[in-house]
Amino acid sequence: MNIKYFENKEEMIGVAANLLITEIKRNPKLLLCAATGSSPLELYGNLAKNSMTNNNLYRQLRIVKLDEWLGLKDLRGSCEAYLQQELLKPLGISKENYIAFDAQTQDPKEECLRIQDQLKINGSIDICVLGLGKNGHLGFNEPGLVLEPNCHIAQLTTQSQHHHMVAEEEQKPKFGITLGMKDIVDSKRILLIVSGKEKELAKRELFSGKINTQCPASLLWLHNNVDCFVLNE
Numbered sequence: 001m002n003i004k005y006f007e008n009k010e011e012m013i014g015v016a017a018n019l020l021i022t023e024i025k026r027n028p029k030l031l032l033c034a035a036t037g038s039s040p041l042e043l044y045g046n047l048a049k050n051s052m053t054n055n056n057l058y059r060q061l062r063i064v065k066l067d068e069w070l071g072l073k074d075l076r077g078s079c080e081a082y083l084q085q086e087l088l089k090p091l092g093i094s095k096e097n098y099i100a101f102d103a104q105t106q107d108p109k110e111e112c113l114r115i116q117d118q119l120k121i122n123g124s125i126d127i128c129v130l131g132l133g134k135n136g137h138l139g140f141n142e143p144g145l146v147l148e149p150n151c152h153i154a155q156l157t158t159q160s161q162h163h164h165m166v167a168e169e170e171q172k173p174k175f176g177i178t179l180g181m182k183d184i185v186d187s188k189r190i191l192l193i194v195s196g197k198e199k200e201l202a203k204r205e206l207f208s209g210k211i212n213t214q215c216p217a218s219l220l221w222l223h224n225n226v227d228c229f230v231l232n233e
């Protein structure tokens, strides 16, 4: 894991955006997996800005949504609404180039199979942009005795249920739907962005270098092409 510390968010985002843009230039059709939350928000903003003068670059880009809440009343807090607003619309990603769990699915099990199938058809992820959960989760791969390799329905921890994206939901979502750990570590390249408050414990677990299913992000130590950008806050 190539860990890089930054004192300044703008600088971190600039370096992260350059990394992505270089990869997209090298392979304009690449499959990018996108997390939501606050960690990658400015990174997507940076790409959106770049696309204003460089829109052709993103024409063939394919995007897969990392995870989604299940059973939200207010879809404004969904990962879908976030990605549409921050990434898909600004970059002009077509429907054909977007793979995503349906936030309103009535059959989440079937939805897992559908997305797993889509991943198989599209080949493995070229670059996976991740944020570190406060409890060490990646997507909705929550800490536990065992981790799921593929797309699955996840029972959310209390910590995840209180994530700011669903702050407006009176009845907190109990479940999420997510790519699994194998889907993530099968990515050719991974960019993990570590920023935000209350991440100290997760950082300590991750940077101990030990692999522990109670800190799903620690499985990234098994991958040989991970950039981990950490904002010193």
Ligand code: GLP
Pocket (backbone or CB within 6 Å): 035, 036, 037, 038, 039, 040, 066, 067, 068, 079, 130, 131, 132, 133, 134, 138, 139, 140, 160, 163, 195, 196
């Ligand atoms: C949520 C999202 C994930 C995100 C994580 C970290 O669980 N579903 O996709 O990576 O939280 O969020 P943040 O970056 O806001 O700390």
